[in-house]
Amino acid sequence: MKITEMKITDYDEVFALWKNTEGMGLHKQSDSRKGIARYLRRNPGLSFVARDNKKIVGTVLCGHDGRRGHLYHLAVDRSYRKKGIGKALVNRALSKLGAIGFSKCTLCAFVKNRAGRKFWRYIGWTEWPDIIMMAKDIK
Numbered sequence: 001m002k003i004t005e006m007k008i009t010d011y012d013e014v015f016a017l018w019k020n021t022e023g024m025g026l027h028k029q030s031d032s033r034k035g036i037a038r039y040l041r042r043n044p045g046l047s048f049v050a051r052d053n054k055k056i057v058g059t060v061l062c063g064h065d066g067r068r069g070h071l072y073h074l075a076v077d078r079s080y081r082k083k084g085i086g087k088a089l090v091n092r093a094l095s096k097l098g099a100i101g102f103s104k105c106t107l108c109a110f111v112k113n114r115a116g117r118k119f120w121r122y123i124g125w126t127e128w129p130d131i132i133m134m135a136k137d138i139k
């Protein structure tokens, strides 16, 4: 199992993994090939894929807004779970963020994604129940 920087050439395989993974909130524009290409250009070297030989079995998107890091779309193929891949992907992204000067990282999880939330807490993340997320469509 090898973790490498995600490239846009990984898109089709990564998107297929996201589509087959519970707990993913996929957005038509942001998660399109064009959207992900823009995200990777905007946040170079921060997003990763895990490969078993050539097959992509895990992904994490990571970026920042100049103030904090943020993770999206952590997903591990069902048959590769509980082998440390999810944690390793998160650690790679956090260590890259740390190396470029960030000391805090956030992520969003669906309230109903109990297993996902349990994983995050288990690996040391803290929920902020006093904060809610808001959103508005721009166009």
Ligand SMILES: CC(C)(COP(=O)(O)OP(=O)(O)OC[C@H]1O[C@@H](n2cnc3c(N)ncnc32)[C@H](O)[C@@H]1OP(=O)(O)O)[C@@H](O)C(=O)NCCC(=O)NCCS
Residues within 6 Å of the ligand: 021, 022, 023, 024, 073, 074, 075, 076, 077, 080, 081, 082, 083, 084, 085, 086, 087, 088, 108, 109, 110, 113, 115, 116, 117, 118, 119, 122, 123
């Ligand atoms: C959440 C997910 C990424 C975890 O990936 P994974 O590769 O199985 O996790 P790891 O093997 O790295 O687990 C690291 C540790 O967390 C534990 N863990 C994994 N999933 C857990 C869960 N659902 N609840 C509690 N602990 C969990 C592991 O046992 C391991 O413990 P250890 O270090 O003591 O051995 C994977 O289950 C997944 O893709 N879920 C669906 C997508 C999802 O919910 N993503 C998060 C969206 S917010």
